[in-house]
Amino acid sequence: MPKNAFYAQSGGVTAVINASACGVIETARAHPDQIGKLYAGRDGIIGALTEDLIDTSLESAADIARLRHTPGGAFGSCRYKLKSPDEHRAQYERLIEVFRAHDIGYFFYNGGNDSMDTAWKVSQLATRLDFPLICVGIPKTVDNDLAGTDNCPGFGSVAKYVATSMREAGFDVASMARTSTKIFVLEVMGRHAGWITAACGLASEAEGEAPHLLLFPEIPFTPDAFLARVKECVERYGYCTAAVSEGLRDADGKLIADMGVKDAFGHAQLGGVGQAVAQLIKDKLGHKYHWALADYLQRSARHIAASVDVEQAYAVGVAAVEQVLAGKNATMPAIRRTSDAPYAWEIAVADLKNVANVEKKMPLEFISPDGFHITDACRRYLSPLIEGEAIPPFVRGLPDYVRLKNIAVAKKLAAFEVEA
């Protein structure tokens, strides 16, 4: 009897993480002689700890195929980081206990930096405990900050969404600027790295096009320099649009979001850096503003996913199973770029221990010398990642996303308390 496999989604979900799940499940199903059942953790690794396993073999091939165009995490995800095996050895032992009870020999963990670290630790502990477990990580993060891969599935679709939204809002504000709104600010994700902010810049392909200014978390916010640029922009084009990272900080490293907006009781509000920056312009230059907070809309916008992102997300799922079948362990399928234009890529094999906990920063040469926009080098890197429109099927005017049955496997073990 072949061993069963376990798959879990981890951390913030994306528009294409289910495409990776689809790649894993379809490829595992194609090798019944080597892989038995594929169980998914309900709500990620918590499903393994609580023995809440979803039997994906009860889902139809058609529904599994529909995962490819469905956003969110079909089996549930979680923000739950396993501590080190020394600190919380009981958790790791529980994982092994559950895997042993359900004859699981393959562990697929679909997530970002933390998850690759967890997969690496689980792999090490299994070896130490002499439990036969092959661990493969599958890259996912909208933040694009995972090491060992040219880019990360999930990012390209957010990039396409924010650049499209910025362009569209720019056309709107340009129309209104004469008598009404002259300023538009879009707040985007990316607390530590400016990849998503940079992606907004793709919308501006010629002099004067939105977005005019980008505020990166890598560049300390200097109100005077920024206001001077806004003023110049309004004088030249009649309006000004900006994209702002939620992680924008001042020269002391303090989040601008913490400074700007307080609630009715005077408590600082997280979020709202977009409004804080827009309000600063209004206070100092007097212009009427609008601002938007894309929040979850940006990472769930499967309706405007990039084809290349969907393909890569699916491909890393397929490759994860293929690496297992090829006898790899403690690896992660990575994307290797072989050409910028025309864009070409292939799947490579990265070692989990080299990926775990290494944050890929945005190169400073991707930010223009004045700190307010992206360079041509950045465009060369980013532009291929938003290529292609992978429009999902629509029914009654709305995208037709799948909800799986998610039927649980019968439990065999005693309950286990998951610490909050």
Next chain:
Amino acid sequence: MPKNAFYAQSGGVTAVINASACGVIETARAHPDQIGKLYAGRDGIIGALTEDLIDTSLESAADIARLRHTPGGAFGSCRYKLKSPDEHRAQYERLIEVFRAHDIGYFFYNGGNDSMDTAWKVSQLATRLDFPLICVGIPKTVDNDLAGTDNCPGFGSVAKYVATSMREAGFDVASMARTSTKIFVLEVMGRHAGWITAACGLASEAEGEAPHLLLFPEIPFTPDAFLARVKECVERYGYCTAAVSEGLRDADGKLIADMGVKDAFGHAQLGGVGQAVAQLIKDKLGHKYHWALADYLQRSARHIAASVDVEQAYAVGVAAVEQVLAGKNATMPAIRRTSDAPYAWEIAVADLKNVANVEKKMPLEFISPDGFHITDACRRYLSPLIEGEAIPPFVRGLPDYVRLKNIAVAKKLAAFEVEA
């Protein structure tokens, strides 16, 4: 020589107002024996007052055709309401003077309630001054509150965008709820009428689907009743999603947006009702929340426009010219629904005087008895309006929108000061 025509865009722009412009220009060009040049007002009616006329005959047929898939107002719009002819007779006389100088015999005004009122007043004044001017209004508003027409071009595409976004964010939050975000709130436009809020409700087609709760401007906000429903929802489904109108008010008619968020200096912030409602949930029930503010993204999202909306926007542009050619005056092409399912519609002729300044409210029977969702009657009305995907062309991964040359006609008159 045939008379020239004047076309202007007015008020907040939409994803499809340029499709109406396209219909006007293409149809006018097809009748050179009856209509001479078509001039567009730069920044709306202000372009007429300041004699800043754009010669649309200098744009290629290909570029005019691209207006059909370009959001925003291609010639600029404005928020500028002409006062009554008695109060500001000079303005109306200036309009007539400009029209006379440029041999303009046709006035097309593309806007909402205020604009239809202005078109009606201009028509009356022209008659009184014995100046031969045929005035036709062209309906446009995302708010769907224009009288005399079953629905209004611009609304269907916003409706499709917000319903799609709500569905997508719902899939995201459902994945995260176990250990992280349990609450998601989307703030949408519609200060006086809940049409856009109602459209969010289309995303929920079965028990438990997002959005779970809608907060309409028509229904006074009762925190206790709302919190009880949120609590119930989290208990039943593990999470709760809500769409909130920017115009939500309390029982005293006070905007919730004014109560919720204050800036660092204690000033009330307009906007932010989404955050105020989400923070209320956090304060009272303790759940982690995310919120999004769609703002201009919702009304400029041409990438997810509804086909039927684009077709109707184009059709009212075509019909406006046809009404002129058929000898109508002081009319507006309206959309008349002839069947719900399958949806069928035709263009009718409305009289401007019956449309001007009449606000179409959302019927109360469209809101469920508990005040927190939409009824089946509402779905029957709304659902056809979001049908079809009119995906624009994409280049380098981004929608390819047109920027016209917008070349001004030589001025013939002395300058005219436009009051702010």
